[in-house]
Amino acid sequence: MLKSEWFKYVLSFLVTGTILVLIFYVSDLANKKRIEEMRSIQDNITIDLLSSETQFSLLNKSSCTQDSTSILSSEVNKLSERLGYMEEKFGSENANVISLKKNYSLLLIKDYLLMSELSKKCNIKPIFIFYFYSQDCEECRRQNYVFAALREKYPDLRVYSFDTSLDLSAINTLLTMNKVPKIYPAIVVDNKVYTGFKSIEEVESSSPELTKIIKDEAAKAAKAAAQTSVKLVPAVKGKEGLPVVEPEVEPADSATSNEAQP
């Protein structure tokens, strides 16, 4: 009686199998695309770093006015956001995540080195924060939120975050150089070491330089807001005696070069 209906069972099996295979295939494909995108961002960063280095070596002091590293920090932020997502969804044990993180950490260190050179030669004081965390530390999760928020708030602020659980020798060297105790989360600002959880306000007030940058950024943001609300500013009287309307445009680099001055 049921023998005539066996085809129903087989067909259902085939349909179910197909659906599941498709799901795994799509998921795998998306993953491959993700890793591709991150590697391409990393490549961009490497190229930018190399180009800055080369330019710097070629032009010596005159490369002080040019600032390609602000582009770099937005690329780095993009990468760190995506890395954070990958780590959250695929776990920190995932081989791809680990390899990307190691690459990312090394790029950060290169950027730091380049910036140190630049600041020495151009006589500017660099502002950056080292943030060391590890996998098994409870407070680090909350600290991660703080820095994610800070990165969004101040896109030009350099936060170098390092996962000490990666056990990368370059990171370990950094730890020793800055005399950081093995207590995480650990922050190095202005050559001072702080351990334990620091809220957004505490980080912002942790160094006078940082506070100044934040004030500058706030002023810049306020100015930009004022600009957009008063779009047209009558500048000079034209030939016919009518006021010539000239919108004021703020050149983009002058704001960033302001930061570099003490």
Add this chain to the structure above:
Amino acid sequence: MAVFVYNYNYYMEVFNQIFIYLALFVGLYFQVFMILTYFVWPKKEKNLMITDSILLPTVSIIVPCFNEGNTVEKTMHSLLALDYPKEKLDIVVIDDGSTDNTWEVVQQFKDNPQVRLFHKENEGSKFAALNFALDLISTEIVGCLDADSSVDSQALRHSVQFFKNDENVSAVIPAMTIDNPKNILQYMQKVEYEMITFSKKVFHDLESIYVAPGPFALFRKEVFDTLGYYKEAHHTEDLEITFRILMSGKKVAFSSESYVYTVAPRKLIPLIKQRVRWMYGFIKNMLDYKFLLFKTDYKHIGILVLPANIFGILSVLILVPLIAYSLIKSIYFFIEKTIVTGWIPGHVGASSWFFIDTRPEAIIRILTIVILITTIFLGRSILKKKYLSWDILAILIYPYISIIWTVKAIWNAIRSKKSAWR
């Protein structure tokens, strides 16, 4: 030694993953089978409504009541309003020892030639009232309508055609819906019944309906004469009699145009009690009739429907805690983040395809919801109701409530087995 421990952990992980995906495959398989049945191989039926009154069978409807003075009047009026030759329809009211005004309320019908009123002492279970009535009935067809339910006037006409069209049909079940839902719990049950309607239609197409639930299920009287009357059957006599019908080689049909409206429990505790009773009854009867499982003699019941039901119960047991755990975890993380960073609406992370969760678990979750909504829509289409309405959202609380009665029913079943041994 360390190597051994490492390998063990690894194999546990692998085993876990395989187990999860196997369970997902099985669950998806049942859904696919049902949806394919509905769309690809539905039963083609010649719907012959009997127009000649002479050919209509004689019918008796039993109305067992226990303390249902509030609702029995509506039940009675709906029965008397049935579009059916009055001389062929008997209504037998059994007041099963009510302590409220039920008996007084039904007196208003005593002079109606279709109605017979009886009062008996309560014996602790509905099946006794039903058997009491069966002795008094000699019509071709007999059915039961609980005193908290009412019928559509055309329901009887639609149901009896299935008896005439196929002599192997020994029972016919109607399409049940919730009468006047008012709170979220009742809406949840309403949507649940719409999903059940879909499965009844599918099981009908597979000739594999395994239960004829109380409200307005109709039987050939000869079923009781040949197979015996209702048994106690752990307070779910409707399931047990259906198992006996199946064993005798007969089947149950679903009349999708016979509408029955039943009142859903309004508060949580009565709902849990009701569902524990049903599920406990299913578990115990399944144990009594476990020889039905995996046999091909009962169409798809043994090899598909019953195993699917058991699988469903087990997966609720495992899945719901997992879902609840991950839900609580993500709420906790969200609150933690907001405390640290303040409220940041529209986080930048949403701005790229990169951040769409494409892990298999996430896609399967979406697929499950799609299947769920499809089931609800198809149920509504069978009931001739409109597809879209806000009450669909009420089904979201269903897993968290069904886990309560599932656990309680299984617990009760285990305890009763222990006490049976003493």
